[in-house]
Amino acid sequence: MAKKPKIGVFKLTGCAGCQMEIFRMEDEFLDLIKLFDISYWKMAKRDNDDKDLDIALIEGGISTPWEIEEIKCIRKNTKFLVAFGDCAIGGCIPSIRNWIPQMESEEIVYPDPSKICSTKVHGIGEYVKVDAELKGCPPHRKTILELLKSALLKIRPRLRQHPVCVECKFQGNACLITSNKLPCMGPVISGGCGAICPTLGRICEGCFGPMSNPNASALANIFRDIGLNDEDIKRKFRKYSGMSPEFRLEAGH
Amino acid sequence: MMNEYYPNFAIIKEIKKETINTNTFVLKFTDQKIADKFSWKPGQFMMLSVLGVGESAISISSVENDNSINATIRNVGNVTNSIFSLKKGDSLGMRGPYGTGWPLEKIIGKDILIVAGGMGLAPLYGVINHVIRNRTEYGHLEIIYGARTPENMVFKDEFSKWKRIKNSTFFLTADEITRENPFECRTGLVTSCFPMMKTHHRNAIALLCGPEIMMRFAAKCLETIGFADKKIYLSLERRMKCGIGKCGHCQIGLKYVCKDGPVFNYDDIKPFIRPL
Amino acid sequence: MASYIIDKKDLKILLDKFLKEFKVYGPIKPGLDSSVDEIKSIDDLHLEYKSTIISPKKFFLPPKDTLFEFKIQKGNYEIKEIVNDEKFILFGLHPCDVNAILKLDEFFSGKFKDKYYQNRRKNSIIIALNCTQPGENSFCKSMNAGPFLYKGYDILLTDIDTKYLIEIGSDKGKKIIQGLKLNIASKNDLLKKEKKCKLANKKIKKILDPNWLPKLAEENLDHEIWIDLGERGGVAGSFPCLSCGSCSLVCPTCYCYDIYDTVDLSLKNGSRVRELDSCQLLEYGQVALGGNFRKDRKDRIRHWMFCKFGAAAGSKNSSCVGCGRCIRVCPSKIDITKVAKSLWRKK
Known part of the structure; x- marks a missing residue:
């Protein structure tokens, strides 16, 4: 061996x-x-x-x-x-x-x-x-x-960086943003967790960091639309990956 | 009902080194019945798999008398890397052939212009062999082959033979020549050979294969010197997972590269291969 | 074939007969966010549902599906077939979803047949339910896929007030209700269905002309709408696309999948798996050496919409059935009908 x-x-x-x-x-x-x-x-x-x-x-x-x-x-x-x-x-x-x-x-x-x-x-x-x-x-x-x-x-690992939404749909969950008007970070956050939080009815907090090519500004606008103020939004993007280039602007750099 | 997703098994009969990271693998189906039934057209591809690692689409460069398949592979990803770690006598998964292939019957009697870049010569290798074997059925043959450096060229052993094909011209060109230059390559892109080309568009068909950006420029240049879109064929690369037109990854416009291609008429896919 | 009627309160008799022989799946919740899951008794069944989050394609093309298992021994391989022979009934599918299945049927047949899909399809029985309460996002009428169904069912139910009208669409359907004492439908019952159909049609507010959809796909490759949709302010009141893939994952006709191998820690035993994929994801178009054929978000959303407009599987017809799920699920409120209309207007 x-x-x-x-x-x-x-x-x-x-x-x-x-x-x-x-x-x-x-x-x-x-x-x-x-x-x-x-x-x-x-x-x-x-x-x-x-x-x-x-x-x-x-x-x-x-x-x-x-x-x-x-x-x-x-x-x-x-x-x-x-x-x-x-x-x-x-x-x-x-x-x-x-x-x-x-x-x-x-x-x-x-x-x-x-x-x-x-x-x-x-x-x-x-x-x-x-x-x-x-x-x-x-x-x-x-x-x-x-x-x-x-x-x-001796191969490269298959670590996909698709959003939490993908795994959330695999679970058959209703979308917390569209159905419940909750500020879920899922659409910009990398999956891999199996969408545990949304499956239990809780919004995604963003603990897996940015997905590949996220549209963070669009999600920030959606959050604004469902009633979050700028400070709330900043805090959400800062929490786990405020230093990441993908979330820079939304985190308030 | 046959299950198209099951790989058959093939044994590696021989490994020929082409370049520093490219080998030609001679593969034969272990099941003699499958090997006997195998028939193919230049331009078609196989799905090769190393179980546990994955599957990859690899074009067929040629097929030997006992139906062994020559696959010229560059070591670039997980599957190809694992294939490179195999030795003579090892086995791997193989299914196919898939795809349409070059329109060899349609172009009988015509002059043929082959423009290939890098690994793009592999799917065209079969066309050149076919033309050599049926020399009288085709007109003038012109091969323009470009690569990054002369060392990066594949099928180097054949070059001297190709230079002696009757009624033909053969250009080799490299982006840069850093070390020796045994085949007297020119420097420059494939399109830089076009002004010296013997082929006239009136009775010619152009067959292109290489990196997409190269094909795009070559096709555009051919257009400007009078080639009609319908007379240009190209072989495309896309991400493929199933090879049989189901998984959707290789879709381009209205077509599937694995099922409707990989060889396409330029006229059909022109809008979809420009940089958008 | 003859039509029958059954009182709504007697539906239990029908269901109990099915439950004896088959696994039955049906809508388990009322409303828009229902889901089709296993039904164990009449109390689980909510035929008054409006739509489901995930389309019933999951019964034929599961999000994760093992193609085969393998064993590696001293350089030799052994492949183990996966056989799934469960016979099941899908109870209460809406016409849009049945039409979607018909489109998938076509796609998974052809020169190369998909054994996994076809097997499941062969083992399925479809009991459809005409849609009398189309939602605000439905545009099935325009896509010729609803609200009432005319093909593709084994049995078709229509809610006619206190009763269900039962129509038989196939021998399979005929066989499974054999032995039940059902009353033959009267002319009046059939007239009631007509009336219900007209009413349902009137409820649909989203209208499109499907004839110009394939044309839109061909002619607008470079349209600035795609940049609006991918990067700037969105289109017709939407936000820009998040490329989260939700639209394609809930779509009843999106079938793209990824294939990969998994092995256990011994590296000897493993399986080849297919997993539902989405063209909205960056990884979808990636090839070796980091090349990507659809790197930009605008290319990806355009690709998806064109596919729905008519490019799917090389067809000239739209693969969309107008179920409206993608509109409901999109966090950015992107509405494919509004995008189509904007494209048409700006020509």
């Missing part, structure tokens, strides 16, 4: 939820350990080796100068670098602090901000080349598996 691919799982600025999602793959977890050599994963093991990785899953965005150095170092040691979850892709929820001055946000959290040295929160793509993105907050187990299987087959 060929050598097992070496995997590293790293955490930068994020909540560790994406890593938890790997643990949640209860049915496949034991098989995965057999197929991959988990070389670096601080949350799961004591001895870690971050050299010569085949795949690195990076959770979290960049918010300090040290993290910039760290991600560059990981890039050097890795063949295939994956932005694992929204934080690594575009900063996600931590990036909502980018909308207020740096000092102000530090003062809110820390009693003595003089010891804090933080940067604006960005995805890792700002600093290094990223080979694949696993969208989601956290990514769906299915897409994680899809990526790992593709790595074994």
